Amino acid sequence: MPQPGEVFQPKPSAEDSLLDLLVETLEGLDEEARAQFLRQFFRTIAQVDLTEKQSSEYWIKILERRKELATSAAKNISLRTAMVDVLSSMSSLRVPVLVEYDEFKKLQINAATDALTGLYNRRLFDEYLDKELNRAKRYGQQLAVAILDLHKLKEVNDRFGHLQGDHVLEIAATTLRTTLRASDFAFRIGGDEFALLLPQTDTEQAVTLCRRVRAEYENQLRPLKMDVGVTLDFGVAVHPHDGDQKSGLLSVADQRLYALKHSTRTPPRVVPIAAEPPHEAVPASSTPRVAPPAPAPGPSVVREAHTERRKWERVSLAGTKAHAVFSEGSGTARVIDLSYGGVALALESEQDLPEQFNAVLHVPILPPVRVVLRRVSFLRSEGDRLRLGCSFVS
Numbered sequence: 001m002p003q004p005g006e007v008f009q010p011k012p013s014a015e016d017s018l019l020d021l022l023v024e025t026l027e028g029l030d031e032e033a034r035a036q037f038l039r040q041f042f043r044t045i046a047q048v049d050l051t052e053k054q055s056s057e058y059w060i061k062i063l064e065r066r067k068e069l070a071t072s073a074a075k076n077i078s079l080r081t082a083m084v085d086v087l088s089s090m091s092s093l094r095v096p097v098l099v100e101y102d103e104f105k106k107l108q109i110n111a112a113t114d115a116l117t118g119l120y121n122r123r124l125f126d127e128y129l130d131k132e133l134n135r136a137k138r139y140g141q142q143l144a145v146a147i148l149d150l151h152k153l154k155e156v157n158d159r160f161g162h163l164q165g166d167h168v169l170e171i172a173a174t175t176l177r178t179t180l181r182a183s184d185f186a187f188r189i190g191g192d193e194f195a196l197l198l199p200q201t202d203t204e205q206a207v208t209l210c211r212r213v214r215a216e217y218e219n220q221l222r223p224l225k226m227d228v229g230v231t232l233d234f235g236v237a238v239h240p241h242d243g244d245q246k247s248g249l250l251s252v253a254d255q256r257l258y259a260l261k262h263s264t265r266t267p268p269r270v271v272p273i274a275a276e277p278p279h280e281a282v283p284a285s286s287t288p289r290v291a292p293p294a295p296a297p298g299p300s301v302v303r304e305a306h307t308e309r310r311k312w313e314r315v316s317l318a319g320t321k322a323h324a325v326f327s328e329g330s331g332t333a334r335v336i337d338l339s340y341g342g343v344a345l346a347l348e349s350e351q352d353l354p355e356q357f358n359a360v361l362h363v364p365i366l367p368p369v370r371v372v373l374r375r376v377s378f379l380r381s382e383g384d385r386l387r388l389g390c391s392f393v394s
Contacts, residue, residue: 019079033112033123046087062086114188116166117173125187125195129246132197136239143239144198144206147253148232153192155228168221168230175217203238203364210234233261256364259315320364327358335361342376342391356393
């Protein structure tokens with residue numbers, strides 16, 4: 001019961017409580033998503049077709065009008081009252097319609113999700129990445145970002161039609177939803193591209209998870225009996241090891257995605273390689289898209305080396321934990337960069353390595369690779385360190 005002198009405030013209806021919840025929800029969306037939602041919102045409840053800009057302007061006026069009415073009446077005013085007042089005064093109100101909660105929820109979901117797969121869209125990916133990166137910095141935690149690419153989607157569309165292409169996309173989305181942990185986020189950020197945000201996850205955990213996603217996806221595709229090698233390629237970057245800025249993490253993840261693509265699909269044929277140029281600089285703007293192949297079985301054949309400019313871009317591994325372990329316990333070396341044709345190693349001191357030797361390469365996103373290396377160049381670099389250029393022997 002109200003006390004003497006207290007103004008009686010009736011309990012708000014379910015509809016009014018729903019609209020109040022809507023106000024709070026919209027505050028958490030960015031301007032573009034909010035404008036898209038409001039345009040559909042006004043079209044649904046009042047059958048008025050406004051632009052996104054007009055929808056945002058009307059919404060601001062409605063909230064301001066609600067405050068004015070509440071001040072003058074000295075009591076709470078429902079959002080519905082303010083909406084009717086504003087829309088009517090602007091000759092925009094045609095048929096007021098009360099929308100049920102499920103309809104509101106549907107509109108909100110449509111503004112933030114991809115229509116085909118039901119995953120969060122690119123806009124929400126950018127927003128969530130900013131939030132999770134800030135959270136990781138604040139609490140000193142790791143955050144893994146994975147970019148995934150649906151390999152051979154175009155071939156599926158060309159050979160089996162776009163309905164089948166849509167189906168393999170939907171299977172990919174279902175695989176992500178059922179394989180990821182409750183704390184992870186999945187997004188569709190392009191036609192054949194997906195992204196994952198994996199809070200409190202290191203590189204090894206992220207790569208393991210992506211491999212599990214890829215294996216499960218391939219299992220789900222088998223009943224379709226398509227003779228197309230459809231799969232999910234991936235690249236992973238982790239804060240803070242690979243960077244602490246959004247653009248840098250996405251760039252590293254994208255580079256590693258293409259490195260994995262090329263390393264697993266290079267045709268097994270012998271081709272000439274270019275020798276390590278003595279002072280060739282790696283352009284800062286180049287995007288490495290290659291990685292070393294595993295040695296082919298059978299008799300060893302040394303690839304011919306010559307002095308023309310290298311034909312394959314190098315993947316810079318500066319700042320990573322990439323290293324090579326020499327066979328027979330003869331030591332280790334840091335991997336500076338690698339390409340399809342060879343690898344450059346940094347040595348602390350001169351080591352008695354033969355002209356041709358065995359090693360195991362440990363490179364981010366790839367399993368350990370056993371290779372046979374042939375010495376090509378031996379240079380002294382800054383800090384009195386030695387740079388050993390090697391070619392791969394197939």
